[in-house]
Amino acid sequence: MQVKSERRSNxxxxxxxxxxxxxxxxxxxxxxxxxxxxxxxxxAAAGVTRGALYHHFSDKRALFAAVxxxxxxxxxxxxxxxxxxxxxxxxxxxxxxEAFLDAMAEPGRTRLLLLDGPAVLGRGKIDxxxxxxxxRTLREGLDEAMRAGAIRELPLETMAGLLGAAxxxxxxxxxxxxxxxEVRAGLAALIxxxxxxx
Amino acid sequence: MQVKSERRSNxxxxxxxxxxxxxxxxxxxxxxxxxxxxxxxxxAAAGVTRGALYHHFSDKRALFAAVxxxxxxxxxxxxxxxxxxxxxxxxxxxxxxEAFLDAMAEPGRTRLLLLDGPAVLGRGKIDxxxxxxxxRTLREGLDEAMRAGAIRELPLETMAGLLGAAxxxxxxxxxxxxxxxEVRAGLAALIxxxxxxx
DNA sequence: CACTTGCATGCATGCAGCCTGTATGTTTCC
DNA sequence: GGAAACATACAGGCTGCATGCATGCAAGTG
Numbered sequence: 001m002q003v004k005s006e007r008r009s010n011x012x013x014x015x016x017x018x019x020x021x022x023x024x025x026x027x028x029x030x031x032x033x034x035x036x037x038x039x040x041x042x043x044a045a046a047g048v049t050r051g052a053l054y055h056h057f058s059d060k061r062a063l064f065a066a067v068x069x070x071x072x073x074x075x076x077x078x079x080x081x082x083x084x085x086x087x088x089x090x091x092x093x094x095x096x097x098e099a100f101l102d103a104m105a106e107p108g109r110t111r112l113l114l115l116d117g118p119a120v121l122g123r124g125k126i127d128x129x130x131x132x133x134x135x136r137t138l139r140e141g142l143d144e145a146m147r148a149g150a151i152r153e154l155p156l157e158t159m160a161g162l163l164g165a166a167x168x169x170x171x172x173x174x175x176x177x178x179x180x181x182e183v184r185a186g187l188a189a190l191i192x193x194x195x196x197x198x
Numbered sequence: 199m200q201v202k203s204e205r206r207s208n209x210x211x212x213x214x215x216x217x218x219x220x221x222x223x224x225x226x227x228x229x230x231x232x233x234x235x236x237x238x239x240x241x242a243a244a245g246v247t248r249g250a251l252y253h254h255f256s257d258k259r260a261l262f263a264a265v266x267x268x269x270x271x272x273x274x275x276x277x278x279x280x281x282x283x284x285x286x287x288x289x290x291x292x293x294x295x296e297a298f299l300d301a302m303a304e305p306g307r308t309r310l311l312l313l314d315g316p317a318v319l320g321r322g323k324i325d326x327x328x329x330x331x332x333x334r335t336l337r338e339g340l341d342e343a344m345r346a347g348a349i350r351e352l353p354l355e356t357m358a359g360l361l362g363a364a365x366x367x368x369x370x371x372x373x374x375x376x377x378x379x380e381v382r383a384g385l386a387a388l389i390x391x392x393x394x395x396x
Numbered sequence: 397c398a399c400t401t402g403c404a405t406g407c408a409t410g411c412a413g414c415c416t417g418t419a420t421g422t423t424t425c426c
Numbered sequence: 427g428g429a430a431a432c433a434t435a436c437a438g439g440c441t442g443c444a445t446g447c448a449t450g451c452a453a454g455t456g
Binding site: 118154155161164173178194195 | 231233357359360381384390
Binding site: 208211212215246247248249250252253254 | 407
């Protein structure tokens with residue numbers, strides 16, 4: 001009689017190990033922040049050793065980057081799923097923002113993407129991640145609204161950055177207990193303001 | 199003949215040591231970030247030992263908090279100094295924002311207050327610091343503009359938070375090489391938009 | 397009003413525990 | 427047989443604390 005040998009392909013092993021590591025890391029990073037989390041507790045929770053971790057990730061930072069990347073992708077997917085693509089580009093923009101806030105309501109996302117992310121990975125890296133995922137939606141929405149003449153013509157990258165920051169803070173405020181309706185109304189006012197101005 | 203005995207009162211000693219520590223710490227935190235800076239290098243640069251550090255600060259975090267607090271106060275002082283208090287509350291708001299960006303151009307401030315600050319001290323703590331210093335100016339300016347009927351009536355705290363986030367990001371963008379004029383124009387457009395909207 | 401006596405404050409040194417990253421083995425796949 | 431996946435062992439560094447020493451300081455004493 002022989003113990004179930006649990007034979008797996010290398011690809012499966014890698015995928016499973018990486019998934020276990022990022023999942024465990026995510027829990028700790030969310031609960032205790034990146035800095036206060038040690039790799040020993042991560043690997044213990046994931047059921048592997050530190051050797052496996054450093055085999056798959058060059059660094060503790062690289063592990064965090066993987067977690068953040070997945071989180072940003074999940075946010076973008078949430079927005080994409082809810083994307084209405086209505087006629088009015090202004091309303092589409094606002095709806096997209098609502099979808100973003102809904103997606104960011106998932107526990108831990110604000111900490112990962114808005115607090116620790118910039119500090120651990122640097123503004124540049126987190127901007128690049130954002131540009132590929134969530135921030136892209138906003139930039140495209142703004143672009144469309146400008147092309148349609150619905151809002152004032154202004155430098156796209158700049159406005160996407162400034163409005164994106166407002167949306168990020170909005171997510172943080174809601175996460176901190178601030179009234180969600182008020183925050184959303186404020187954001188809508190900001191957007192509509194860009195439409196009216198000469 | 200006796201060696202200059204360097205006799206100092208305890209108050210003076212404390213002030214000098216704390217100043218040396220926070221100054222040295224600021225340099226490293228700015229150059230290498232909070233996480234990558236060790237207390238040994240800080241105390242070496244300050245010319246004291248780790249014993250002195252832990253005598254004056256409960257924690258490495260507490261030392262960072264002292265640095266951030268001083269930085270925020272310096273920013274607020276810069277704004278206060280440049281405060282125009284013109285007739286038009288809208289223009290006053292925009293001018294105040296320009297003063298904020300000028301103050302934030304001082305090297306290291308974006309990293310201390312906008313990147314590491316929130317991650318190390320937490321959003322709550324950094325908000326509280328901001329509320330006492332720089333953010334106060336914005337909130338008061340908005341309040342005045344609303345009372346004067348110059349901009350749309352909206353929840354004050356909420357709008358101060360959202361606009362404050364845009365200004366923070368603006369400082370980061372400029373620090374990152376983004377064109378300052380464009381960013382300032384974008385911010386002005388956001389503010390003026392609030393004036394026009396119904 | 398000197399003076400010393402006792403205590404608190406400021407600071408240095410040494411230690412314990414933990415953590416990161418790497419180097420080196422061992423097992424599993426291919 | 428070789429490479430990939432993983433485990434184990436080790437070196438260096440860092441944080442926070444506990445302990446020890448010196449100096450300022452306030453109160454009492456003669």
